[in-house]
Amino acid sequence: MQHQSTFERVLRGVLIALVLVFFMFPIVWILLMSFQTNEQILRIPPSLLFEPTLENYRALITGRLETHAGTLDIRFMQNLWNSLILSVFSVALALVLGVPAAYAFARFRFRLGEDIAFTLLSFRFAPPLLVLLPLTLYFQDLGLSDTYVGLVWVYQLICLPLILWIVRGYFEDMSPDIEHAYRTAGHGWLTTFRRISIPLTAPGIAAAGLLAFIFAWNNFIFALVLASADKQPVTVGALAFVTASGIQYGQIAAAIVLSITPTLALALYAQRYLVEGLSLGAVKG
């Protein structure tokens, strides 16, 4: 680091603190809220001093919410489970479909190739509400509404373009000569794809998979419209805390903390890949 005066160091510290407070405040506040009762949260003025309670978490995990108006069954754990199933299977399917497709788009020039790739990308531009009404009708006809299969299918709108475009950039970055060398050494194209292309783009594929997982996990609108209570992910499930007897802020906060924990853990674990993957995809895309 360069030599800095005291003033510069202090200024830097203050600025970093400001940025951190700006970005971290909501998350920290929610974390604090999750350990408070509704009364503590709603008192005026708000206070940082409170007696922490695990009541919110207990209610979520046991699935019984006791309020002044009575007892309410909530299915938060079921929602968390749903989120996990939907995200994992969506990403897995998108990887199976998207990685070979990305390879094809990167390596071969074929009729309408660019158009197809761009059409897939354009799924990310279109507002989901645009397709939801017709989709709902079709899904009802096909018997796919309120099924995991149907949701995983719709989630491809989120995951597939993301994986396709990021991984494509990685494949384009890899010298085709490395594959050619393996081919001339006497290996078939499938072996070459498995032993050379995939391992060499693994960081990119991992990054794309992670991002797709986060996007799928955070999706709200598709699940809201297409799934009923027992298939809903946490994002939709949190609506249950808006009850007749008031909004359960404490439980909402606890639910948020529980639902962002898996993605946060994943993201922290794979931060390096994520940044690499994103910047590469962005530059090459």
Place this chain on the structure above:
Amino acid sequence: MASIELDRVSKRFRTSVALDEVSLRVASGETVAIIGPSGAGKTVLLRLIAGVEDPSRGSIAIDGADMADVAPERRGIGMAFQNFALFPHMTAFDNIASPLTAREASPDEVRRGVESVAKLLKIERVLDHYPRALSNGQKQRTALARALAASPAILLLDDPLRNVDAKLRFEMRLEFERLLSEQGATTLYVTQDYREAMALGDRIAVMDEGRFIQVGTPETVYFEPASTDVARQFGDPTINLMAAAPDSDASGDFAAIGGVRFGLPSGAVAAAKGRDCLVGMRPEALNFEDDASGAFAVEAVTPLNEKIVTLVAGSDGTELLVSRPSHEAPRRPGEKVSLRIAARDALLFARDDGTRIDVGAARIGS
């Protein structure tokens, strides 16, 4: 052993023609050095033979069998890429072993195969290293070892010495000679360095703009270059090319250069048919003669170890390079000299298209 036959092979890319009706027959066990500037189509040619790209037109046959529908892994080719193309996630050992594992050799055979070729190329100590931990020279040897490992009948070497430093390039050029003759494979060796081509090729194919300009033995290409382009590529320092009209008098055909008479092979005037000509004189074919009244003045003297390159200028400003062995006494700048060339060493080119004018006096074998 395998022969290669290229029959009017063309390769077009979207906006350019990389190869234009190229034909070549390479005999079994022969080494052909392909030389030419970058973009001439040398690498594309190797890729077509290896099968990693398909020709737009024409046919490629190996041992008489058409290769149009044969996948690269079934052509029995070993190829060393210019950029090495090592597998970064495998150790040098696994890199070299890849052609052997593809042939389902037993682990024992693989180990023996890799170790023998690694020993040959002196990289047995770095076999457990990953490519990123190898020096350029080691990478180059590893890539070469990989190409050689399965003793393929055909070797395609794409400028393998381009990315290595001068010292190693010199060493490797010597080693290649031994290596290629030991392997006995049919070899295509792409290079941009005429010395490599001369040293390694049984024949040399000179390429430019997707065509072969000349295919012949090193002697032919050197002494009877098809054009000024070929003549310029072979030789260091480069050949002197001087505009002159061939003339003849009682003592034979000659050209006047810098106001001085230089003898030409007999028949030169007749062959030139009055066209504007360029006379080509290789610097090493020119001789000094002490002559205080000489027409040329020494401008600059550059000793280059085994030879001394001297720049001389005529009274009309004509500049010529002369290269003499370093055991000859160096000239002093400002000194007046005369120059001589054996008539048969002077080459004649048409000035308009640069093609060599054959004066009918065969240089080779004479």
